[in-house]
């Protein structure tokens with residue numbers, strides 16, 4: 001018997017710090033980064049079927065089906081598990097694309113976790129992470145589902161508990177390609193690797209931010225405007241930036257003050273992802 005349709009969340013993430021500690025022979029960069037989830041999500045409503053096919057609607061503008069990370073994740077899982085079932089996936093896309101909030105990676109992670117459930121494959125998280133990292137460096141953290149320091153290229157995860165926080169997330173109007181930032185010759189690639197204790201107690205910054213500020217004046221203007229009111233920095237390779245607050249009301253107050261050109265939302269930091277929360281209710 002096939003399971004009923006389920007609406008699965010695919011949350012966004014913030015990189016609360018991001019340091020580049022070196023570059024590997026294959027060009028990928030070694031990182032030390034702190035991931036926390038936020039309560040802003042895409043949603044994937046998944047209906048399993050026996051067609052053997054993966055269908056997805058609506059299509060994303062400028063992303064053909066074969067390039068959509070949801071489709072790629074589903075096909076990868078099907079092939080790995082030798083599964084002859086199919087699924088229809090309805091996507092509610094709320095997260096900006098190419099914004100550094102990890103929406104595409106999160107969609108891929110949710111697809112792997114949800115289809116593993118619907119198709120009753122019983123693959124453990126470690127196997128899903130191994131499959132996931134071939135789709136994107138950020139996929140494993142979304143499968144892991146707990147706030148964590150990520151090392152390696154993003155796949156070596158140690159759960160940590162950053163203190164509860166509220167954020168104003170601003171979305172500058174530019175799309176930034178991750179490879180273009182990592183290819184920039186001015187990028188700082190030699191930050192000293194620190195212990196987790198040192199990382200958690202130091203001031204948090206992002207090694208990509210100076211380069212991105214130079215490349216994209218929209219990002220520079222957004223950070224500079226917000227810094228007048230609250231600690232603010234970029235997430236991932238941009239373009240989104242976040243200001244940090246102890247109380248939701250302070251984030252909301254600042255959101256009300258922002259000028260028209262600054263597109264933003266307020267949100268809460270989460271140390272357990274909404275995907276993990278839902279999965280627990282399904283599997284307990």
Ligand SMILES: C[C@](O)(CO)[C@H](O)COP(=O)(O)OP(=O)(O)OC[C@H]1O[C@@H](n2ccc(N)nc2=O)[C@H](O)[C@@H]1O
Nearest residue numbers: 015027028029105136137138153154178179182236237
């Ligand atoms: C920088 C982060 O946003 C931090 O969360 C991510 O690590 C990027 O993850 P992502 O968007 O899933 O990136 P991927 O799709 O795996 O990689 C895109 C491109 O970024 C570069 N890249 C990515 C991750 C990494 N650790 N080193 C890299 O050099 C590579 O050129 C790669 O071809």
Ligand SMILES: Nc1ncnc2c1ncn2[C@@H]1O[C@H](COP(=O)(O)OP(=O)(O)OP(=O)(O)O)[C@@H](O)[C@H]1O
Nearest residue numbers: 068069097098099100101102103104105107138236
């Ligand atoms: N389901 C999907 N959702 C979003 N983007 C997708 C998806 N499938 C493929 N893509 C492609 O991946 C690119 C990056 O998407 P994403 O939203 O994950 O960027 P990001 O937030 O900058 O991620 P990161 O923080 O991991 O760098 C998009 O510009 C798009 O071309």
